[in-house]
Protein backbone atom coordinates (compact mmCIF):
# COMPACT_ATOMS: atom_id res chain seq x y z
CA UNK A 280 0.00 0.00 0.00
CA UNK A 281 1.33 3.47 -0.97
CA UNK A 282 0.03 6.99 -0.37
CA UNK A 283 0.16 7.98 -4.06
CA UNK A 284 0.30 5.99 -7.28
CA UNK A 285 1.18 7.70 -10.58
CA UNK A 286 -0.64 6.08 -13.54
CA UNK A 287 1.09 6.57 -16.90
CA UNK A 288 4.51 6.95 -15.28
CA UNK A 289 6.24 6.16 -18.59
CA UNK A 290 4.60 9.14 -20.32
CA UNK A 291 6.12 12.59 -20.69
CA UNK A 292 4.17 14.23 -17.84
CA UNK A 293 4.09 11.06 -15.71
CA UNK A 294 7.91 11.05 -15.65
CA UNK A 295 8.03 14.72 -14.60
CA UNK A 296 5.59 14.00 -11.76
CA UNK A 297 7.61 10.96 -10.64
CA UNK A 298 10.76 13.09 -10.59
CA UNK A 299 9.05 15.90 -8.65
CA UNK A 300 7.70 13.48 -6.03
CA UNK A 301 11.05 11.68 -5.72
CA UNK A 302 12.88 14.94 -4.94
CA UNK A 303 10.13 16.56 -2.85
CA UNK A 304 11.27 18.17 0.45
CA UNK A 305 8.52 16.18 2.30
CA UNK A 306 9.62 12.91 0.70
CA UNK A 307 10.12 11.19 4.06
CA UNK A 308 6.47 11.89 4.99
CA UNK A 309 4.78 10.02 2.12
CA UNK A 310 5.16 6.94 -0.05
CA UNK A 311 4.50 6.65 -3.77
CA UNK A 312 4.51 4.04 -6.52
CA UNK A 313 4.63 4.12 -10.31
CA UNK A 314 2.27 2.29 -12.67
CA UNK A 315 2.56 1.69 -16.41
CA UNK A 316 1.49 -0.88 -18.98
CA UNK A 317 4.98 -1.80 -20.15
CA UNK A 318 7.45 -3.43 -17.73
CA UNK A 319 10.46 -2.55 -19.89
CA UNK A 320 9.44 1.10 -20.32
CA UNK A 321 8.88 1.36 -16.56
CA UNK A 322 12.34 -0.13 -15.89
CA UNK A 323 13.81 2.69 -17.99
CA UNK A 324 11.99 5.31 -15.89
CA UNK A 325 13.36 3.78 -12.67
CA UNK A 326 16.86 3.82 -14.14
CA UNK A 327 16.59 7.37 -15.51
CA UNK A 328 15.29 8.75 -12.19
CA UNK A 329 17.65 6.58 -10.15
CA UNK A 330 14.76 5.04 -8.16
CA UNK A 331 14.77 1.74 -6.30
CA UNK A 332 11.78 -0.61 -6.26
CA UNK A 333 12.31 -1.16 -2.52
CA UNK A 334 11.54 2.52 -2.09
CA UNK A 335 9.07 3.08 -4.94
CA UNK A 336 6.84 0.07 -5.78
CA UNK A 337 6.14 -0.63 -9.46
CA UNK A 338 2.75 -1.76 -10.78
CA UNK A 339 1.91 -3.06 -14.23
CA UNK A 340 -1.56 -2.22 -15.49
CA UNK A 341 -3.33 -1.71 -18.78
CA UNK A 342 -6.11 0.81 -18.46
CA UNK A 343 -8.23 -1.19 -20.93
CA UNK A 344 -8.38 -4.03 -18.41
CA UNK A 345 -10.76 -3.07 -15.53
CA UNK A 346 -9.40 -5.74 -13.17
CA UNK A 347 -5.85 -4.34 -13.61
CA UNK A 348 -7.16 -0.86 -12.85
CA UNK A 349 -9.08 -2.01 -9.75
CA UNK A 350 -6.07 -3.95 -8.42
CA UNK A 351 -3.70 -0.95 -8.72
CA UNK A 352 -6.17 1.62 -7.40
CA UNK A 353 -6.65 -0.49 -4.27
CA UNK A 354 -2.92 -0.23 -3.56
CA UNK A 355 -3.04 3.56 -3.02
CA UNK A 356 -4.78 6.31 -1.07
CA UNK A 357 -4.54 8.84 -3.92
CA UNK A 358 -4.35 8.17 -7.66
CA UNK A 359 -2.59 10.62 -10.00
CA UNK A 360 -3.86 9.77 -13.47
CA UNK A 361 -1.82 10.99 -16.47
CA UNK A 362 -3.22 8.52 -19.00
CA UNK A 363 -4.92 10.60 -21.67
CA UNK A 364 -6.97 11.21 -23.73
CA UNK A 365 -9.27 10.99 -20.70
CA UNK A 366 -12.33 10.75 -22.95
CA UNK A 367 -10.92 7.43 -24.13
CA UNK A 368 -9.13 6.07 -21.03
CA UNK A 369 -10.21 8.02 -17.95
CA UNK A 370 -13.65 6.73 -16.98
CA UNK A 371 -12.57 3.23 -15.84
CA UNK A 372 -9.98 4.82 -13.52
CA UNK A 373 -12.45 7.25 -11.93
CA UNK A 374 -15.01 4.43 -11.58
CA UNK A 375 -12.46 2.26 -9.76
CA UNK A 376 -11.44 5.12 -7.43
CA UNK A 377 -15.05 5.93 -6.59
CA UNK A 378 -15.89 2.25 -6.09
CA UNK A 379 -13.00 1.74 -3.67
CA UNK A 380 -13.35 5.14 -1.94
CA UNK A 381 -9.95 6.38 -3.17
CA UNK A 382 -9.04 9.96 -3.98
CA UNK A 383 -8.22 10.94 -7.56
CA UNK A 384 -6.52 13.84 -9.41
CA UNK A 385 -5.79 14.26 -13.13
CA UNK A 386 -4.62 16.64 -15.86
CA UNK A 387 -7.61 16.60 -18.14
CA UNK A 388 -8.91 19.70 -19.89
CA UNK A 389 -11.70 17.71 -21.61
CA UNK A 390 -14.89 19.39 -20.44
CA UNK A 391 -17.12 16.98 -22.43
CA UNK A 392 -15.62 14.08 -20.45
CA UNK A 393 -15.83 15.81 -17.06
CA UNK A 394 -19.51 16.50 -17.75
CA UNK A 395 -20.04 12.75 -18.33
CA UNK A 396 -18.23 11.65 -15.17
CA UNK A 397 -20.09 14.20 -13.05
CA UNK A 398 -23.35 12.78 -14.40
CA UNK A 399 -22.31 9.17 -13.79
CA UNK A 400 -20.14 9.34 -10.68
CA UNK A 401 -20.56 12.51 -8.60
CA UNK A 402 -23.28 11.08 -6.35
CA UNK A 403 -21.44 7.76 -5.98
CA UNK A 404 -18.24 9.66 -5.06
CA UNK A 405 -20.07 11.53 -2.28
CA UNK A 406 -21.45 8.20 -1.05
CA UNK A 407 -18.01 6.56 -0.96
CA UNK A 408 -16.16 9.66 0.34
CA UNK A 409 -13.93 9.71 -2.72
CA UNK A 410 -12.52 13.17 -3.58
CA UNK A 411 -12.21 13.33 -7.37
CA UNK A 412 -10.51 16.43 -8.80
CA UNK A 413 -10.06 16.73 -12.57
CA UNK A 414 -8.09 19.66 -14.11
CA UNK A 415 -5.21 19.81 -11.61
CA UNK A 416 -2.69 21.19 -14.14
CA UNK A 417 -2.41 24.38 -16.16
CA UNK A 418 -6.05 23.68 -16.99
CA UNK A 419 -7.34 24.91 -14.60
CA UNK A 420 -5.44 25.47 -11.35
CA UNK A 421 -4.24 29.07 -12.06
CA UNK A 422 -7.66 30.32 -13.22
CA UNK A 423 -9.46 28.67 -10.32
CA UNK A 424 -6.92 30.07 -7.84
CA UNK A 425 -7.06 33.60 -9.16
CA UNK A 426 -10.86 33.90 -8.92
CA UNK A 427 -10.72 32.36 -5.41
CA UNK A 428 -7.99 34.74 -4.23
CA UNK A 429 -9.68 37.81 -5.79
CA UNK A 430 -12.90 36.95 -3.93
CA UNK A 431 -11.06 36.72 -0.61
CA UNK A 432 -9.27 40.03 -1.18
CA UNK A 433 -12.51 41.79 -2.13
CA UNK A 434 -14.17 40.52 1.04
CA UNK A 435 -11.18 41.42 3.21
CA UNK A 436 -11.64 45.08 2.18
CA UNK A 437 -15.38 45.33 1.51
CA UNK A 438 -16.67 43.00 4.22
CA UNK A 439 -18.10 39.45 4.04
CA UNK A 440 -21.19 40.45 2.03
CA UNK A 441 -19.11 41.84 -0.87
CA UNK A 442 -19.72 39.89 -4.07
CA UNK A 443 -18.05 39.78 -7.48
CA UNK A 444 -19.42 41.41 -10.60
CA UNK A 445 -16.76 40.67 -13.23
CA UNK A 446 -13.42 38.86 -12.97
CA UNK A 447 -11.05 39.10 -15.98
CA UNK A 448 -7.75 37.21 -16.29
CA UNK A 449 -5.06 38.20 -18.82
CA UNK A 450 -2.59 35.39 -19.54
CA UNK A 451 1.00 35.98 -20.58
CA UNK A 452 2.71 32.73 -21.55
CA UNK A 453 6.47 32.64 -22.04
CA UNK A 454 7.80 29.80 -24.21
CA UNK A 455 4.74 27.54 -23.90
CA UNK A 456 5.06 24.22 -25.76
CA UNK A 457 3.00 21.07 -26.38
CA UNK A 458 3.60 17.36 -25.72
CA UNK A 459 2.62 14.47 -27.97
CA UNK A 460 0.05 13.35 -25.38
CA UNK A 461 -1.66 16.74 -25.32
CA UNK A 462 -1.75 16.89 -29.10
CA UNK A 463 -3.22 13.39 -29.31
CA UNK A 464 -5.89 14.47 -26.79
CA UNK A 465 -6.84 17.46 -28.97
CA UNK A 466 -7.07 15.26 -32.07
CA UNK A 467 -9.16 12.69 -30.22
CA UNK A 468 -11.60 15.45 -29.30
CA UNK A 469 -11.83 16.45 -32.98
CA UNK A 470 -12.07 12.91 -34.39
CA UNK A 471 -13.83 10.70 -31.81
CA UNK A 472 -16.02 12.92 -29.64
CA UNK A 473 -19.57 13.45 -30.99
CA UNK A 474 -19.95 17.02 -32.30
CA UNK A 475 -23.01 17.73 -30.15
CA UNK A 476 -20.90 17.09 -27.03
CA UNK A 477 -18.22 19.54 -28.19
CA UNK A 478 -20.84 22.16 -29.06
CA UNK A 479 -22.51 21.73 -25.65
CA UNK A 480 -19.39 22.76 -23.73
CA UNK A 481 -19.57 26.27 -25.20
CA UNK A 482 -22.62 26.99 -23.05
CA UNK A 483 -22.19 28.64 -19.63
CA UNK A 484 -22.36 26.49 -16.45
CA UNK A 485 -22.04 23.12 -18.22
CA UNK A 486 -20.21 21.67 -15.17
CA UNK A 487 -21.94 23.67 -12.47
CA UNK A 488 -24.67 22.16 -10.26
CA UNK A 489 -26.60 25.48 -10.42
CA UNK A 490 -26.88 28.18 -13.06
CA UNK A 491 -25.75 31.77 -12.55
CA UNK A 492 -25.22 34.94 -14.56
CA UNK A 493 -23.80 34.35 -18.04
CA UNK A 494 -20.23 35.50 -18.63
CA UNK A 495 -19.40 37.84 -21.56
CA UNK A 496 -19.28 36.09 -24.94
CA UNK A 497 -15.88 35.27 -26.50
CA UNK A 498 -14.73 38.12 -28.78
CA UNK A 499 -11.86 39.06 -31.08
CA UNK A 500 -10.41 41.80 -28.91
CA UNK A 501 -10.05 42.05 -25.13
CA UNK A 502 -8.60 44.77 -22.92
CA UNK A 503 -7.68 44.66 -19.25
CA UNK A 504 -9.20 47.50 -17.23
CA UNK A 505 -7.25 49.42 -14.54
CA UNK A 506 -3.87 48.73 -16.20
CA UNK A 507 -0.99 51.22 -16.13
CA UNK A 508 -0.21 50.43 -19.79
CA UNK A 509 -2.91 49.33 -22.30
CA UNK A 510 -3.24 45.52 -22.31
CA UNK A 511 -4.77 43.86 -25.40
CA UNK A 512 -5.48 40.25 -26.14
CA UNK A 513 -7.56 37.60 -27.86
CA UNK A 514 -9.73 34.64 -26.92
CA UNK A 515 -7.83 31.32 -26.81
CA UNK A 516 -8.91 27.70 -26.50
CA UNK A 517 -7.89 27.07 -22.86
CA UNK A 518 -10.46 29.67 -21.84
CA UNK A 519 -13.22 27.09 -22.45
CA UNK A 520 -12.02 24.63 -19.81
CA UNK A 521 -10.82 27.28 -17.37
CA UNK A 522 -14.10 29.21 -17.43
CA UNK A 523 -16.13 26.01 -16.94
CA UNK A 524 -13.98 24.97 -13.96
CA UNK A 525 -14.23 28.44 -12.38
CA UNK A 526 -18.01 28.33 -12.92
CA UNK A 527 -18.14 24.88 -11.27
CA UNK A 528 -16.29 26.29 -8.25
CA UNK A 529 -18.80 29.16 -8.20
CA UNK A 530 -21.68 26.65 -8.44
CA UNK A 531 -20.40 24.31 -5.72
CA UNK A 532 -19.95 27.24 -3.30
CA UNK A 533 -23.35 28.61 -4.28
CA UNK A 534 -25.03 25.25 -3.70
CA UNK A 535 -23.26 24.83 -0.35
CA UNK A 536 -24.37 28.34 0.65
CA UNK A 537 -27.99 27.60 -0.23
CA UNK A 538 -27.93 24.26 1.59
CA UNK A 539 -26.11 25.69 4.65
CA UNK A 540 -27.97 28.99 5.05
CA UNK A 541 -28.23 28.21 8.79
CA UNK A 542 -24.41 28.04 8.95
CA UNK A 543 -23.50 31.19 6.97
CA UNK A 544 -20.08 31.69 8.59
CA UNK A 545 -18.79 28.40 7.17
CA UNK A 546 -19.73 28.85 3.53
CA UNK A 547 -20.67 32.48 2.79
CA UNK A 548 -17.03 33.71 2.82
CA UNK A 549 -16.34 31.48 -0.18
CA UNK A 550 -19.40 32.47 -2.22
CA UNK A 551 -18.62 34.68 -5.24
CA UNK A 552 -22.20 36.00 -5.37
CA UNK A 553 -25.12 35.82 -7.82
CA UNK A 554 -23.72 38.31 -10.39
CA UNK A 555 -20.34 36.58 -10.76
CA UNK A 556 -18.99 36.58 -14.32
CA UNK A 557 -15.59 35.30 -15.45
CA UNK A 558 -13.55 35.69 -18.65
CA UNK A 559 -9.95 35.24 -19.70
CA UNK A 560 -7.75 35.99 -22.69
CA UNK A 561 -4.17 35.68 -23.87
CA UNK A 562 -2.13 38.93 -23.99
CA UNK A 563 -0.83 40.04 -27.40
CA UNK A 564 1.39 43.01 -28.33
CA UNK A 565 -1.36 45.24 -29.83
CA UNK A 566 -5.04 45.45 -30.75
CA UNK A 567 -4.28 44.72 -34.43
CA UNK A 568 -2.13 41.75 -33.46
CA UNK A 569 -4.96 40.45 -31.26
CA UNK A 570 -7.50 40.62 -34.08
CA UNK A 571 -5.11 38.95 -36.54
CA UNK A 572 -4.44 36.22 -33.95
CA UNK A 573 -8.19 35.59 -33.60
CA UNK A 574 -8.65 35.26 -37.37
CA UNK A 575 -5.63 32.97 -37.84
CA UNK A 576 -6.60 30.85 -34.81
CA UNK A 577 -10.17 30.42 -36.13
CA UNK A 578 -8.84 29.49 -39.60
CA UNK A 579 -6.40 26.89 -38.22
CA UNK A 580 -9.05 25.40 -35.92
CA UNK A 581 -11.48 25.13 -38.87
CA UNK A 582 -8.76 23.44 -40.95
CA UNK A 583 -8.09 20.87 -38.23
CA UNK A 584 -11.81 20.21 -37.68
CA UNK A 585 -13.02 20.02 -41.30
CA UNK A 586 -9.95 19.02 -43.33
CA UNK A 587 -8.51 15.61 -42.27
CA UNK A 588 -5.26 16.03 -44.29
CA UNK A 589 -4.46 19.02 -42.04
CA UNK A 590 -4.59 16.67 -39.04
CA UNK A 591 -2.32 14.18 -40.83
CA UNK A 592 0.18 16.95 -41.53
CA UNK A 593 0.00 18.19 -37.93
CA UNK A 594 0.72 14.66 -36.66
CA UNK A 595 3.98 14.68 -38.67
CA UNK A 596 5.30 17.94 -37.28
CA UNK A 597 4.12 17.76 -33.65
CA UNK A 598 5.95 15.50 -31.09
CA UNK A 599 4.82 11.84 -30.77
CA UNK A 600 3.55 10.02 -27.62
CA UNK A 601 6.01 10.24 -24.71
CA UNK A 602 7.72 13.32 -26.19
CA UNK A 603 7.51 16.93 -25.07
CA UNK A 604 9.51 20.08 -24.39
CA UNK A 605 13.29 19.76 -23.95
CA UNK A 606 14.97 20.22 -20.55
CA UNK A 607 15.97 23.74 -21.64
CA UNK A 608 12.37 24.62 -22.61
CA UNK A 609 11.07 23.14 -19.34
CA UNK A 610 13.28 25.44 -17.27
CA UNK A 611 13.01 28.48 -19.56
CA UNK A 612 9.23 28.99 -19.80
CA UNK A 613 7.09 31.21 -17.62
CA UNK A 614 3.54 32.35 -16.95
CA UNK A 615 2.09 35.55 -15.55
CA UNK A 616 -1.67 35.92 -15.15
CA UNK A 617 -3.01 39.33 -14.16
CA UNK A 618 -6.59 39.35 -12.94
CA UNK A 619 -8.80 42.36 -12.37
CA UNK A 620 -11.92 41.69 -10.30
CA UNK A 621 -14.62 44.28 -9.69
CA UNK A 622 -17.23 43.97 -6.97
CA UNK A 623 -20.95 44.49 -7.42
CA UNK A 624 -21.83 47.96 -6.07
CA UNK A 625 -22.59 48.16 -2.34
CA UNK A 626 -25.64 49.94 -0.88
CA UNK A 627 -23.91 53.32 -1.45
CA UNK A 628 -23.25 52.40 -5.08
CA UNK A 629 -19.47 52.04 -4.47
CA UNK A 630 -17.33 49.40 -6.16
CA UNK A 631 -14.10 47.79 -5.04
CA UNK A 632 -11.49 46.67 -7.57
CA UNK A 633 -8.68 44.22 -6.81
CA UNK A 634 -5.73 43.06 -8.87
CA UNK A 635 -4.37 39.52 -8.38
CA UNK A 636 -1.29 38.04 -10.00
CA UNK A 637 -0.26 34.40 -10.54
CA UNK A 638 3.39 33.98 -11.57
CA UNK A 639 5.17 30.76 -12.42
CA UNK A 640 8.74 30.05 -13.48
CA UNK A 641 9.22 27.08 -15.83
CA UNK A 642 7.26 25.65 -18.77
CA UNK A 643 3.61 26.25 -17.79
CA UNK A 644 1.99 23.18 -19.42
CA UNK A 645 4.38 20.51 -18.18
CA UNK A 646 6.96 21.65 -15.61
CA UNK A 647 4.43 23.72 -13.64
CA UNK A 648 1.53 21.30 -14.29
CA UNK A 649 3.58 18.46 -12.78
CA UNK A 650 4.14 20.61 -9.67
CA UNK A 651 0.48 21.60 -9.45
CA UNK A 652 -0.92 18.05 -9.69
CA UNK A 653 1.74 16.64 -7.33
CA UNK A 654 0.92 19.28 -4.70
CA UNK A 655 -2.82 18.51 -5.11
CA UNK A 656 -2.11 14.83 -4.41
CA UNK A 657 0.14 15.71 -1.46
CA UNK A 658 -2.58 17.96 -0.02
CA UNK A 659 -4.89 14.91 0.01
CA UNK A 660 -2.25 12.76 1.71
CA UNK A 661 -0.62 15.18 4.16
CA UNK A 662 -3.18 17.95 4.79
CA UNK A 663 -6.49 16.08 4.94
CA UNK A 664 -7.30 17.66 8.35
CA UNK A 665 -7.10 21.21 6.96
CA UNK A 666 -8.84 20.80 3.60
CA UNK A 667 -11.91 23.00 3.01
CA UNK A 668 -15.15 21.80 4.58
CA UNK A 669 -16.76 21.35 1.15
CA UNK A 670 -14.01 18.89 0.20
CA UNK A 671 -14.49 16.49 3.06
CA UNK A 672 -17.88 15.31 1.80
CA UNK A 673 -16.26 13.88 -1.36
CA UNK A 674 -17.59 14.12 -4.92
CA UNK A 675 -16.28 15.49 -8.19
CA UNK A 676 -14.77 18.82 -7.22
CA UNK A 677 -12.51 21.56 -8.59
CA UNK A 678 -8.99 22.48 -7.41
CA UNK A 679 -10.22 25.36 -5.24
CA UNK A 680 -13.28 23.61 -3.77
CA UNK A 681 -11.15 20.57 -2.94
CA UNK A 682 -7.95 22.25 -1.74
CA UNK A 683 -8.46 26.04 -1.32
CA UNK A 684 -5.76 27.79 0.71
CA UNK A 685 -3.94 24.51 1.37
CA UNK A 686 -2.98 24.26 -2.31
CA UNK A 687 -2.12 27.96 -2.58
CA UNK A 688 0.33 27.66 0.33
CA UNK A 689 1.80 24.46 -1.11
CA UNK A 690 2.40 26.06 -4.52
CA UNK A 691 4.02 29.11 -2.97
CA UNK A 692 6.22 26.88 -0.82
CA UNK A 693 7.35 24.99 -3.95
CA UNK A 694 9.38 28.09 -4.84
CA UNK A 695 8.23 28.00 -8.51
CA UNK A 696 4.89 29.81 -8.14
CA UNK A 697 3.92 33.10 -6.55
CA UNK A 698 0.39 34.43 -5.96
CA UNK A 699 -0.47 37.91 -4.72
CA UNK A 700 -3.53 40.13 -4.57
CA UNK A 701 -3.98 43.84 -3.82
CA UNK A 702 -6.64 46.49 -3.64
CA UNK A 703 -6.73 48.97 -6.55
CA UNK A 704 -9.87 51.03 -6.01
CA UNK A 705 -12.25 51.47 -3.08
CA UNK A 706 -10.09 51.67 0.06
CA UNK A 707 -6.50 52.23 1.08
CA UNK A 708 -4.29 50.12 -1.22
CA UNK A 709 -2.07 47.40 0.26
CA UNK A 710 -0.88 43.87 -0.63
CA UNK A 711 -2.69 41.05 1.13
CA UNK A 712 -0.89 37.86 0.23
Ligand SMILES: NC(=O)c1ccc[n+]([C@@H]2O[C@H](COP(=O)([O-])OP(=O)(O)OC[C@H]3O[C@@H](n4cnc5c(N)ncnc54)[C@H](OP(=O)(O)O)[C@@H]3O)[C@@H](O)[C@H]2O)c1
Nearest residue numbers: 287289290291292341342363386416417418458460461601
Ligand atom coordinates in the same frame (compact mmCIF):
# COMPACT_ATOMS: atom_id res chain seq x y z
N1 LIG B 1 -4.20 20.19 -18.73
C1 LIG B 1 -2.90 20.30 -18.56
O1 LIG B 1 -2.45 21.29 -18.05
C2 LIG B 1 -2.04 19.15 -19.00
C3 LIG B 1 -0.65 19.17 -18.83
C4 LIG B 1 0.10 18.06 -19.20
C5 LIG B 1 -0.55 16.94 -19.74
N2 LIG B 1 -1.90 16.95 -19.91
C6 LIG B 1 -2.63 15.78 -20.42
O2 LIG B 1 -2.10 14.62 -19.81
C7 LIG B 1 -2.20 13.52 -20.70
C8 LIG B 1 -0.83 12.87 -20.84
O3 LIG B 1 0.04 13.73 -21.55
P1 LIG B 1 1.54 13.26 -21.86
O4 LIG B 1 2.13 14.28 -22.73
O5 LIG B 1 2.22 12.87 -20.60
O6 LIG B 1 1.21 11.94 -22.74
P2 LIG B 1 2.16 10.71 -23.11
O7 LIG B 1 3.59 11.10 -22.99
O8 LIG B 1 1.68 10.17 -24.41
O9 LIG B 1 1.86 9.64 -21.94
C9 LIG B 1 0.68 8.91 -21.89
C10 LIG B 1 0.85 7.81 -20.87
O10 LIG B 1 -0.35 7.01 -20.89
C11 LIG B 1 0.04 5.65 -20.99
N3 LIG B 1 -0.98 4.84 -21.63
C12 LIG B 1 -1.56 5.02 -22.84
N4 LIG B 1 -2.45 4.03 -23.06
C13 LIG B 1 -2.42 3.22 -21.97
C14 LIG B 1 -3.08 2.04 -21.58
N5 LIG B 1 -3.96 1.43 -22.41
N6 LIG B 1 -2.82 1.48 -20.37
C15 LIG B 1 -1.92 2.06 -19.54
N7 LIG B 1 -1.23 3.16 -19.85
C16 LIG B 1 -1.49 3.74 -21.05
C17 LIG B 1 1.30 5.68 -21.84
O11 LIG B 1 1.98 4.43 -21.69
P3 LIG B 1 3.13 3.96 -22.75
O12 LIG B 1 4.37 4.70 -22.31
O13 LIG B 1 3.21 2.50 -22.55
O14 LIG B 1 2.64 4.36 -24.12
C18 LIG B 1 2.00 6.85 -21.18
O15 LIG B 1 2.58 6.43 -19.96
C19 LIG B 1 -2.77 14.09 -22.01
O16 LIG B 1 -4.16 13.85 -22.04
C20 LIG B 1 -2.49 15.59 -21.91
O17 LIG B 1 -3.41 16.35 -22.63
C21 LIG B 1 -2.64 18.04 -19.55
